[in-house]
Amino acid sequence: MKIITISRKFGSGGRELGKRLADALGIPCYDHEILEAVAERHGFDQDHVAHVSEKEIRVFYPTSIAHLLIAPHPMVHQSVKIAVAEHEIIKEIASAGGVIVGRCSDVILRDMHPMNLFVYADTASKLERCKSKADETEHFSDKELLKKMKEVDKERAAYRAMFTECDWGRKESYHLCINTSGKEIKTLIPGIAEYVKLWFSEN
Numbered sequence: 001m002k003i004i005t006i007s008r009k010f011g012s013g014g015r016e017l018g019k020r021l022a023d024a025l026g027i028p029c030y031d032h033e034i035l036e037a038v039a040e041r042h043g044f045d046q047d048h049v050a051h052v053s054e055k056e057i058r059v060f061y062p063t064s065i066a067h068l069l070i071a072p073h074p075m076v077h078q079s080v081k082i083a084v085a086e087h088e089i090i091k092e093i094a095s096a097g098g099v100i101v102g103r104c105s106d107v108i109l110r111d112m113h114p115m116n117l118f119v120y121a122d123t124a125s126k127l128e129r130c131k132s133k134a135d136e137t138e139h140f141s142d143k144e145l146l147k148k149m150k151e152v153d154k155e156r157a158a159y160r161a162m163f164t165e166c167d168w169g170r171k172e173s174y175h176l177c178i179n180t181s182g183k184e185i186k187t188l189i190p191g192i193a194e195y196v197k198l199w200f201s202e203n
C-alpha cells in the first residue's frame with residue numbers, strides 16, 4: 001500500500017504533479033474529491049466547503065483547535081466541523097493507498113507512515129505557471145499574483161502549525177523536496193516515480 005502526500009507552494013505545480021504521479025504509479029489521486037466527499041456525507045453545501053478558509057478556523061478556536069478535532073463538541077462552529085470531517089475522510093481514503101494533495105495530510109496520516117513530498121519553485125516560474133493556468137476571465141497583474149501567492153502560502157503554513165511544530169516547507173519535514181522551476185511537470189514524473197518505488201521498497 002502506497003500513501004503519498006503532496007505539500008506545495010502556490011503556483012509550483014504540486015497539484016498537477018500529484019495527479020501525474022498517481023497515474024504513473026497506477027494509484028488514485030485525491031484533491032477536490034475530499035471536499036466533495038465531505039459535502040456529500042455530512043450534508044454541507046459543496047461550494048461552502050470549498051471556500052471555508054483555514055484562517056476562519058484559527059480565529060474561531062485559536063488555542064483549542066487540535067483538541068476539538070479529536071473530540072469535537074456538538075456546538076462547535078461549522079468550519080471546525082468541516083475540518084474534522086476532512087480529517088476523517090483523509091484517513092479513510094489513505095487506508096487503501098493513493099496520492100493525497102494538501103490539507104495537512106502528511107501530519108494527519110503520520111501514524112500510517114506515508115511518503116511526504118514538498119513541491120516548490122522560484123518566483124518567476126510560479127508566476128508563469130499561474131498565468132498559463134488562468135482562464136480567459138482572469139487578468140491579474142504580477143503584483144496581484146505575488147500577493148495571492150504569499151497569502152495562500154501563509155495560510156497553509158499557519159494551518160499546519162495548529163497540528164505540528166514541524167515547519168511547513170522545512171526540508172526536514174519531508175522525504176523528498178522537488179523544485180519545479182523552469183520545468184514541465186510531466187518531464188519530472190518518470191524520475192520521481194522511480195524514486196518513490198525505491199523508497200517504498202526499502203521502507
